[in-house]
Every structure is written in structure tokens, then in C-alpha cells.
Amino acid sequence: MRIGVLTGGGDCPGLNAVIRASVRKGVQFYGFEFVGFRDGWKGPLDRMTKPLDVEAVRGILPRGGTILGSSRTNPLKVEGGVERIKENLAAEGVDALIAIGGEDTLGVATVLGDEYGVNVVGVPKTIDNDLNATDYTFGFDTAVHVATEAIDRLHTTAESHSRALIVEVMGRHAGWIALHSGLAGGANVILIPEVTFDIDEVCGWIESRFARGYAPIVVVAEGATPKDGQMEVSSGELDAFGHVRLGGIGERLADEIERRTKKEARTTVLGHTQRGGTPSPFDRWLATRFGLHAIDAVHDGDFGKMVALRGTDIVRVPLAAATATLKTVPMSLYEEAKVFFG
Amino acid sequence: MRIGVLTGGGDCPGLNAVIRASVRKGVQFYGFEFVGFRDGWKGPLDRMTKPLDVEAVRGILPRGGTILGSSRTNPLKVEGGVERIKENLAAEGVDALIAIGGEDTLGVATVLGDEYGVNVVGVPKTIDNDLNATDYTFGFDTAVHVATEAIDRLHTTAESHSRALIVEVMGRHAGWIALHSGLAGGANVILIPEVTFDIDEVCGWIESRFARGYAPIVVVAEGATPKDGQMEVSSGELDAFGHVRLGGIGERLADEIERRTKKEARTTVLGHTQRGGTPSPFDRWLATRFGLHAIDAVHDGDFGKMVALRGTDIVRVPLAAATATLKTVPMSLYEEAKVFFG
């Protein structure tokens, strides 16, 4: 059997660990051959391949990024895209495909499997941890590490000076990184996209913290938003890549806090540092096990499935289920964290 | 209500996070008062207390160790010990007790609750992750971090020189730390207490690795043992504290590998570095949630229970169940890891 592998969507520590585990077990246990497709769905679309064998995956376990490259190319939006993929898979002699990616990448995989009969096994990937059907996705723990370490560092400087410190973390639609790093870092306020925040309440927490003699630390997910009309927003102009020009929520919040509390506020924007670097041991373990179980699913001919973590077990779930709904932070968890606010 | 808190057994990153979370929620949400008992069961036995309020738990979230101290004192082995504890709890006006500890500490808690009517809630703690009824215990992820980082460092030096490198990690009865760090670190051999190892097979893996031009890394749990009669063991003399004098399994293994393969072998013994330092974000999150849910259980009057992790949920399980059997590494998981051996 000849297996294709691709990685799609944004960067995420652990991608290489998945690839390595699938290839190692596939070659050594099942006698499979592999071919890597470059740059996500672009690879099978344009027949861009990369040799993939045991030697090619040597030493990549601790490395961030993906040796296969990635892209956000969506073949469903390309005229005749799916047909080209089928042809190219046939031309490459590929019997089954392991697609490692997030909502978009797995959405394509679902269509390819369900409607076009491609043998696909999915591996979930999102740094934001917002994919349903799996307890965690790899990359998330690493991102939480980076954010928690930053919060830890801010604590000492926050206490030496009476200054509010804001940390902007990833999370456009779900606040998992903010919640976990905020809880682990001992933040005084955590703001997530799931709950529109009240700037008066935020300033209240900040002031009560100052009043007790300590400087507040606010963790804000990039997708968090204030209640309507509460904050003087920047022009809101978007750049060509869909981001807010000059001034994300972290900076705007600092600005607003200064205006309202008359206390200095400074922002750290972690940005892509959350997506890079070596994966944490948990993420390497999870990604490795996903890779092992994905190739087992291929071996079993159990296609149209995605591997997922349930407790300490790796299970297989229907691909379609994985992308059906976004996994957001439930209110009960957010309320739990509020014990530490203010 | 007045709540006593104690921490028993060996050190474990996250103990302070549990204490902090219980106190913060207990005081702020439920209006409880707290008293800390020092040095595990020694505290209530000898009425050694420590004030415990919101101020006392400030800033302790990222700190290893325990502000309450710990010990291995077992009041069940002290003449009239349990009665003294009951008296002292009454004298301190304690309505309920949160006991944070491992098998021994929770075993005492079980007896106190079941047989003596003490209102106890347990919080599981073991760096070895070998407690049943919970997916993970806090401290384990931190230990895996320390071990994985060490293995990562050895990789570069192993590759530059043709030398076998051994890492001895914690785990007397269960190989969880060895398994997870070995998998995350890309070790070539992982030896765990659950499986008596065959030194010939180990040397075979090592030599096949050398033959491919790379240096092997062996992760060995301190409790791993060779098949009967296979290794020239050291005298085996025990010190006054029950440890093998001069030469744990890591060193003895290096010695044996040198004899058999004629290749140099060097050992790193991580020792107590695995128990210390700041807890990882995962451990802080888990310990914090354990603390929050333990005080909820107290508030609910749900005694004789232990908090536990199941997937991403914190649940309550009977205390007795927690310590019934040791959670060891199942063979299926060990076999899974063997893909990467040799």
C-alpha cells in the first residue's frame, strides 16, 4: 500500500511528530510506502510531492513547523479541483491519504471521502483547541506554555510597579488558550471571545486589584470584544490579510484602561510565538499517538474517520462529526475561573 | 465552617496550587475559614497548625513544594493516633478536612472517614501518575517535562559521538514517566518496572542503532529490573533509607552495556529535579481545578470522596476506590511505544 500524507492550515507544534509516527509504524509494521504532498491540499492539487520514508522523518519529532509545508488552499473552491486531486492521487499510486489539519482541511477531507470515494483518515490539528470530538488537539499545550511563561514573567514586573499589564493571546473564536494560560498564570482578568466583556467591570477588577496593592494582569484572547459602543475603537481598518490595522484588542484595551483608570497599562502581544518552537512533551505524546493510530486506521481500512483523544485513549470518530460545530469554552468553566478575577 | 488542609507524602509540583484554589474559593464564595496542618498527618496528630487565609496563599501558584510542609507520618501506625487526630480536629474547630496526598495519605483519609466519621475530601497526588480512578495526577506532566528536556539535550551529544546515553527517571512501581518522556524524547529503548527486561534484547537494540550510525538513548525507570541472573548486580546493599547503595539501575545498566557492547555508555540520573521547580501549565490547571472541586465537595457535604480527572471533567469518586490498585502501564501502550525501539 502507498499512503499520501499532507498537512494543511496554520502552523502547529506537533505536525512533524504525527508524520514521523505514521511513517515509522507504517513502514516498519505494515510495510507501507509513503509519499508526502507539499503545502496542504495544494500538493495533491498540483502534484507537488516530497519523498517520505524513515530517513526523511529522522530527528523531526522535536521540531516545530511541518517538513511538508502547509497552505490554506481549498480545492473545493478551485474549478475541477477535486477531480484533479483524484487524478493526481491515482497518478502517484496513492491508496489512502492521511490529512492532518483543522476545520477547513478536514472539511475538504470529509467531502473527498464521502462524495468522491477517496480513502481518507483525518488527524485533527488546531492550536486553538476548538475542534469538537477530541478532548485536546496537539499544539494547544505548547501555546498555553508560551502564554503562561509570559504571564509568569509579567508577575514580577507587575508587582514592582503600579502598572496594569495586558497579554494578548491567540483565539479568534474560542478562548481556550486565554482560559488555560490565565488560570495557570494566575491572571486577574481573563477575556474570551465567548463572552462580550463589560469594560466597566474589567476596570473594576483592575482597580480593586490596585487597591489591594498589587498590579493587575489581564489575559485577552485576540477575538474578545467589548459590549457595543463601550470602547473607543481604532478605525478598525483591515489589512489585505484580514487583520485589524494598528492596534489589536490588547493594545486597544491598554489604551482604554489608561483613559479610565489613569493608571499606566502596557501590552504584550505574543503573536506567532505561540505557534512555533518545539512541541511540549504532552503535544509530542499526543501527536505521536495520533500518528500511530491514524496509520492503524489506514491499515484497518477504516476510512472517513478522524483520530481523537478521549481521556487517555485514542479513538476513531466520523470525520464529519469533527467539524460540525466549534468547541467553545462553556460558561461553567469560565465561571469557575472567575474565582480568581479582581 | 472551618476547613483543615494538609499535604502528605513526597514532593510534587502543584500542591500549592491546590491549596490556593481551595482557600480562594472557600473564603470568597462560601465564607469558610481555613487552618493548615503542617507536615502531613503529623500536623493533626501533634496539633501543628499554620494560619491559612487568602493572604497566606498569595503568589504560591507557580511555586513547587508545599507551604504546609509534608511528611510520611502514618497515624494508623501510631498508638492512639487516630483518636488524637479526632481530638485535635475538634480542638481546632475543624468541620472538614481536605487531605492532599498519594496512596498512603489517602489510605489514612479513607480509614478516618469510613471508620471514625471524620469529614474528609481527598485530592490525589503522585508524581508517578500511578493512582487509579484519575486520568492524570498533577506533578506528572512537570516530571515528564524535566525528563524530556534532558533527553532532548542528550540527542545532540549522542549523535556527535558514538556513545550510549542512559537516563534514569522516577518510577519505582510504574513506568509512566519513562514511557511518556521516552516517547516524547524519541528514546531508542524504554525500560519500565512493569516489564522485566532482557539485557540481550536491550543490547541488540543498542547495537542496531549504532549500526545505523546513530547513538542510542535509553530511558530507564528507577524500578526497572533485568531478568533473573542477567546482570552482574552491585552488592545491592541498602542504605538506611532503603535505597540501593552506590549504583542505581541507570549506572548498572551503563556498566553492563559497556561490558557487552564494548561501547562507552554514560548515565544521567535526574533524581529529585523531577519533583521540584515550578509546575507546568497543565499541572497548575489540573491542581487548581482539583482545589476548586475539592472545596465544592466540602460545601456539598459530599465526604469520603476524592476529586479525579476524567477526560476534561473533574469528577468525584469514592476515596476507597482510589487506592485499591496501582495504575500501571498496560502492555498495549508499551507495545505501541516499541515502534520506536532500536
Added chain:
Amino acid sequence: MRIGVLTGGGDCPGLNAVIRASVRKGVQFYGFEFVGFRDGWKGPLDRMTKPLDVEAVRGILPRGGTILGSSRTNPLKVEGGVERIKENLAAEGVDALIAIGGEDTLGVATVLGDEYGVNVVGVPKTIDNDLNATDYTFGFDTAVHVATEAIDRLHTTAESHSRALIVEVMGRHAGWIALHSGLAGGANVILIPEVTFDIDEVCGWIESRFARGYAPIVVVAEGATPKDGQMEVSSGELDAFGHVRLGGIGERLADEIERRTKKEARTTVLGHTQRGGTPSPFDRWLATRFGLHAIDAVHDGDFGKMVALRGTDIVRVPLAAATATLKTVPMSLYEEAKVFFG
């Protein structure tokens, strides 16, 4: 003898290590007594003290921040400020003062010593490493660590996607952090306050990097500026604390790079994470030795001096010399680094 100690100016990892070393050696070797003044020069000005003995400095070596607090209070700008300080020092029975701080703090110390006869020994402190007369100041190595780790993380994500990544680091007037972290992190462009940058040249380096198939990483000191009129700057409105409102140089640069190169650019702003957290071993070693030598200078009655690092030796230099000129990055070093640009 009774010695006062104060820490002034911005936060800096290593302050506690200085205090600890001076107190330990002062008490144990010289039999001195100590008193801590709180919040920089505000302490002696308003007679705000804190007990300072061997117990008070226990465990503070690895902690960021300062147990004495800090401020930017300048007694020279307070009517009768210097006189009040002299009175308060007398009232506290202080025979000599150790002042730990940067340009401003040491400037006050110089005046107090030279013009008012106060027995002062200075310890240089600036995270920016821009104080003359010492090879390095503590805190700098830690800041370089934080910045280098961020750059390391960006490398993997930069390579997986064709995106320019900007890291904004500290350095208003001197580019030491940018230079060292940029060199250590393998940045493709380093921009420092000492050299006005040409945005066309910067975009040229970025495009040549993209052309070779790799994504560029730009390290920019917060004080770096473009040549006149080259960049569409934001309104430049300053907040009440003297910072640019919404959009520091890092964000503005990303914005400009997107406009010009049509490639996506994303910014990480490290902010105060560079000033916090545990000091690096080098900084602990340097700060500890500064503390030991400062108290030796006090013991020797060698006042009006500052301790300084020269090679591997700690020497004493006149306080006045220390703050005479800013130590900026020499062109020769910047040229050396340009080997790696583009």
C-alpha cells in the same frame, strides 16, 4: 555600621540577587546592620523603610522584581528633597547607602555623594545595557534570553508559511537587546535606534529572503526609526505616560511591509516580559558579585564609586563616570551583524 539599600528605576531581573549578596556578606563578614528603603529614592525621602536582614533575603536570589519596591522619584526635583534625605538617613542611623539603579538613580547618588557628603556606593542596573563603564549590566542577559527564545519560536512558523515576522524588543536609545537577540536568534534584519533605517533597504532584505524560499524575521528595537518621511506613521499621539498610542514601531513596520511587499507580516511585541521572571544564571552571577563587591566598597570606605564588570573582574569606578555618556552600539558591531541580513 548601618547600611541603607534602595533600588530605583525600571524593573530588572537580578535586583534581589544584589540585595541578598550585600546583606549576606555585610552581616556575616562585616557585622553590619541593614535597613531597606522602599520604592527607590521615595524611601529615604519619605522615610519608608523595610527591615532587611539575612532572613529577609532568604530565597530571593531567583526571583525577579525587587523586594524593596522601586520608583522613578527624583529627589533633586523635590523642593528640599536632598535635605529631607539627609535628615532621614541620619534619623535611621544610616552610615552608608547602596543605591542600585540606572542613569537617573545613580545620577542622584552622584549628587548626594559629591555635593552633600552622603556615603554612597552605586550598583549599575539597566536592562538595556546602555550604561558606560561596565561591560554588562545584569538583567540584559535575561532580556536577551526572552527575545531569543521568541525568535527561535518564530523560525519554525516563519518557514512553514510565507509570512514576514516582526519582533519588537526593548531599547529606546540603544539597540543592545535587538543586536544580541537578533544575532543569537538568526534574524534576517536587525533595526536599532543608533541607525535610522531605510525602509526600501529593509524591504529589499525581506524580498531577497522570500525569493530564496524562506520567510524573513525582523528584530526591531522599540526606539528604531525610519528615515524622514519614509513611513506612513500613525497619528503619533502619545498617551499620558509618554508612549505612542496604538501602534509601536513593530506594528507600524508590519503595516508598511505589507503595503510595500504585498506579503503578510505579523508582529510580536514582547513588552514587559523582557523585564520579568527569574534572572538568567549569568545575571544572577553578575548581580551577586556586584552585591558582594558593593558591600566590600562600603567596608573599605570607598564611597562615590560604582561597581562595574571588566572582563571577568569586578572593579570600582567613579560614580560620575558611569552616567556621563550613554553606551550605544558601535557601528563596527552593527556592520559585523549585517553578514546575516537578507
Added chain:
Amino acid sequence: MRIGVLTGGGDCPGLNAVIRASVRKGVQFYGFEFVGFRDGWKGPLDRMTKPLDVEAVRGILPRGGTILGSSRTNPLKVEGGVERIKENLAAEGVDALIAIGGEDTLGVATVLGDEYGVNVVGVPKTIDNDLNATDYTFGFDTAVHVATEAIDRLHTTAESHSRALIVEVMGRHAGWIALHSGLAGGANVILIPEVTFDIDEVCGWIESRFARGYAPIVVVAEGATPKDGQMEVSSGELDAFGHVRLGGIGERLADEIERRTKKEARTTVLGHTQRGGTPSPFDRWLATRFGLHAIDAVHDGDFGKMVALRGTDIVRVPLAAATATLKTVPMSLYEEAKVFFG
């Protein structure tokens, strides 16, 4: 011009950074060509080469180990070895050689240059920091990091339990790593090869520490030795590689402390973790600058020299001077550290 490069001796973080910097500047600024020799002096001896150009050095800055491999082969001890090297250098068209290594490697370089007219420039390398004529060698700061982090972790566990903790660090002939990490980590006893220790005094420090309610941490260099006859030593049997069988000084010290103080003692042996992993920012900066200045020396035709750090400058010193004497810890520095003993 065509330049050969080799790395000799033990592993050391920063080797790759030197290679990269020399190649980058050599190719881009001076138009040189390069050839890598594999495995130290074995490479030119047996004409084992490796292509070395800008592409070959891409991405290696943060990687431990050496892409050229290393060995302890000494051509001076090989019949006709030096002649073979001269022939092979000629056959490879090598005009000049950059030799990166410690005492042994540079000793060979000195002979080749002085007696055989080979154009050699040396780059000093030793993790032990014991080479004369340079303030620091790269790799040392990284080793100190690893050791300090271990000590930091032991502090929390040491305080929670009344147990002495020993850390054995590298340093056969010089105690630099022990001194710096012990000072940075706040160790209570530091034992170095330069000073034969008195086990009674060591136990005295340990007991005084216990008496004050805290657990002692002892940092011991692997080459430290007790006064004659003081400790029951193990058999002292050496393995085939010249190491003490079963029980280095760390373990033997723990054993002796238990016997004498009746307190439990546990040992961490860091071993080769000190030599591996990514170099610290300081080491990357130093190694990079060494590489840049080495190729400048080649360009200048300034052979028979070694690059060295003096303060913040890179200078050139005669190769012979570098290896004349071992740089050991001066007594004054050790005395300075004793403030913190006990």
C-alpha cells in the same frame, strides 16, 4: 581561497554557530570556498570531507552538536600522521584551516602551524571554561544554565523535606561550572577540583543548614576529591573508558553524608545533558563572533592565532599561549563564594 574547517574533542553547544558564521562571512564577504573535514583530525588524516557552503549551514545556529562530527583522534600519535594531513590538505586544495577545539585539538593545530607550515587559525572550545587566554569559551554558559535549572528545581523539594541534595556537574580539572551554577543556584556547598575538600567541614555546613530548618544543596564537580583517607571510597575500579565504575563523587558523597549525618541524601548526576541541546544566547553570540573573527584572521593571513574574548572584544592571541596552562578557579573567587556556604 579554499578553507578547511574541523571540530575536535568533546561535544559543546555553539560549534555549529562558529561553522555557520565563518562560512557565511567567508563566502559572502571574501568569496572563499569551504570544505568540511569530518570527525576532528580524523577528517584531514583520512581525507574524510563534507561539502560546506551557505546552504549546508542553514538553520544550524540553534542546534547543539556539530554537523562535521568530532573525534579525539590525535594525528601526532599516528605514524606519519602529520605528513598525511599535509598531503590531504594539498589534495583538497586547502589554503587555510580553521580548527575548532580544546586543548588537544589546538595543541595539534599549534604543531601543524609552527612546525609544518600549515596555515591554521584556532577557535577555542571547552565546556569547562578552562582554556587560558579567553575570558569565556562558548558552551560554558549553556552548561551553567542546565546545572542552575537543576539546582533551582531541587530547592523546592529540598525545603519540603529534610534531605540533603547533591548535584554532580562537569569539571574534571576545573570547577568553573560548579562555581557559577552553585553561585547562581544558591547552593549551600560548592566543591571543586582545585580545593581538596574536608568531609568534616562539608558535613558541618550541611548540619548547620539543617539546624536552621532548611535542607542543604551541595554542588560537586566530578573532579572534586576529599582529603586523603577521609571517605570510604568505592573500589575505584575503572571501566574501559577511564571512568569510575558505579559511583562517581556525587553518589559517594551522598553515601558518606548519610553515614555521618544520619540524614537522607540523594544525588542528581547531570552528565551529558550539560553538553547538549541548543546553545544559550550568550554562547550563540560568542560562537558567532568567534566564527566571524576567525575568518577575518584567515583573510588577513594572520595564521598561528586563536580568537579569544577579552571583555566584550574579540582579539587574536598566539595559538601556543592558549594551551600553555589550564585556567583553574582562583582561590579568591572560591573564597568569595563561601559567603553563601552553610
